Amino acid sequence: MDEIVVFNAEQARLNITINGQNGDYPDPIRYDANDGDIKQIASEAVRTGYVPGIQSDPNVNFQDFVVDRFPATNELPPRIMLRPKTPFGMELTMGEVITVEQLHRGDVVQALEDLKAANVKRGTLGVVFEEFNNYKDQGGPMVRWMNMNCCNVYNNQVMFVRR
Numbered sequence: 001m002d003e004i005v006v007f008n009a010e011q012a013r014l015n016i017t018i019n020g021q022n023g024d025y026p027d028p029i030r031y032d033a034n035d036g037d038i039k040q041i042a043s044e045a046v047r048t049g050y051v052p053g054i055q056s057d058p059n060v061n062f063q064d065f066v067v068d069r070f071p072a073t074n075e076l077p078p079r080i081m082l083r084p085k086t087p088f089g090m091e092l093t094m095g096e097v098i099t100v101e102q103l104h105r106g107d108v109v110q111a112l113e114d115l116k117a118a119n120v121k122r123g124t125l126g127v128v129f130e131e132f133n134n135y136k137d138q139g140g141p142m143v144r145w146m147n148m149n150c151c152n153v154y155n156n157q158v159m160f161v162r163r
Helices: 035-048
Strands: 011-018 021-024 065-070 079-084 108-111 125-130 142-145 150-152 158-162
Touching (some): 011 035, 011 125, 035 065, 035 079
Parallel strands (some): 011 079
Antiparallel strands (some): 011 021, 065 079, 108 125, 108 158, 125 142, 142 150
């Protein structure tokens, strides 16, 4: 049985996306921790294989990664997401209408409708961790949502928020 982690007002859940893998750091961390501390915690955890869903990597480097912070909601504690920057390509703007083929690992999206497959409510934020067609023919990108569930998304289901 999974252990239930209880958060106090100063703590957050750290979600890490790297090399097409995504996982939650098992312990709460301080929501007000600086970006350098978050990257150091994540580096040590990934080096040792401490993050479920992410293979250990003794050479991991989060130097150029982005730290996003999301405040608590009624259902979720505060969340911190550590994700890669998109290295190439033209920058999209928030709310731009795009096709799911244009989404890349690390892109933040918002659900435009309820997505029952992942129990996601309209307006929920998520991060792309597998790009279009990675799992099956014409499979949409895989998104890790703020409710900690995952699902594929398809055109008109999500809006681009930031890269």
